[in-house]
Amino acid sequence: xxxxxxxxxxxxLVLLTSVSFWATREQREDDNQPVAGLDPKLNYVLRNFxxxxxxxxxxxxxxxxxxxxxxxxxxxxxxIEYPTLVLHQQDIIWNLTADSATIxxxxxxxxxxxxxxxxxxxxTGANRVEFNTSELKIEVTPQTxxxxxxxxxxxxxxxxxxxxxxxxxxxxxxxxxxxxxAIYAVN
Numbered sequence: 001x002x003x004x005x006x007x008x009x010x011x012x013l014v015l016l017t018s019v020s021f022w023a024t025r026e027q028r029e030d031d032n033q034p035v036a037g038l039d040p041k042l043n044y045v046l047r048n049f050x051x052x053x054x055x056x057x058x059x060x061x062x063x064x065x066x067x068x069x070x071x072x073x074x075x076x077x078x079x080i081e082y083p084t085l086v087l088h089q090q091d092i093i094w095n096l097t098a099d100s101a102t103i104x105x106x107x108x109x110x111x112x113x114x115x116x117x118x119x120x121x122x123x124t125g126a127n128r129v130e131f132n133t134s135e136l137k138i139e140v141t142p143q144t145x146x147x148x149x150x151x152x153x154x155x156x157x158x159x160x161x162x163x164x165x166x167x168x169x170x171x172x173x174x175x176x177x178x179x180x181x182a183i184y185a186v187n
Contacts, residue, residue: 043071043072043073043074044070044071045068045069045070045071046068046069046070047067047068048067049065049066049069050063050064050065051063051064051065059088060088061087061088061089062085062086062087062088063085063086063088064080064083064084064085064086065083065084066080066081066082066083066084066101067081067082068080068081068082069081076104076105077102077103077104077105078102078103078105079100079101079102079103080100080101080102080103081099081100082097082098082099082100083096083097083098083100083101083112084096084097085097087143087169089169089170091122091123091124092120092121092122092123092172093120093121093123094118094119094120094169095117095118095119095120095121096112096116096117096118096119096136097115097116097117098112098113098114098115098116098117098136099113099114099115099116100112100113100114101113107140108139108140108141109137109138109139109140110137110138110140111135111136111137111138112135112136112137112138113134113135114134115132115134116131116132116133116134116135116136116147117130117131117132118130118131118132118136118145118167119131127155128155128156129153129154129155129174130153130154130155131151131152131153131165131167132151132152133147133149133150133151133152133165134147134149134150135147135148135149142168142170143168143169143170144166144167144168144169144170145165145166145167145169146164146165146166146167147164147165148163148164148177149163149164150162150163151163151164151165151176153174157184157185158182158183158184158185159182159183160176160180160181160182160183161179161180161181161182162176162177162178162179162180162181163177163178163179164176164177164178165177
């Protein structure tokens with residue numbers, strides 16, 4: 001049997017819990033109200049940010065990290081300093097880094113500049129290719145990239161240098177445009 005003193009303690013505890021729940025619920029409802037007068041075309045800077053993009057099955061398809069992302073609404077361009085981009089495809093991972101990147105407002109065109117490094121790794125066969133160039137223009141939806149700058153490729157054994165490249169990440173093709181020079185290792 002519960003004593004009178006214990007019953008009063010339980011009743012007081014239930015009462016305090018109910019009041020606490022009601023008070024926090026009221027605050028949450030106020031916090032969810034939209035802020036009036038905000039301009040969606042803000043000039044902003046994000047520091048140490050990370051962006052994850054998932055497919056409809058919950059699998060990561062894109063990861064973007066950088067120390068600074070800034071948006072300029074007048075120019076309609078986002079600027080990223082020292083971006084690291086990881087693109088996950090079926091059995092292939094693409095790692096891209098650069099000194100800087102610019103992104104158009106529609107998020108369809110990305111331009112990497114500076115020391116641009118791309119590392120393509122097949123997960124099943126462990127084949128890899130490394131690309132180095134000074135600039136790279138990426139078209140996001142078709143997953144293509146191109147440059148008119150000198151580019152070097154290394155697959156772990158062979159070295160290839162060229163001026164200009166077209167890269168299609170979807171069908172995994174590389175077209176080297178001109179002044180192609182290759183050093184092949186003899187097996």
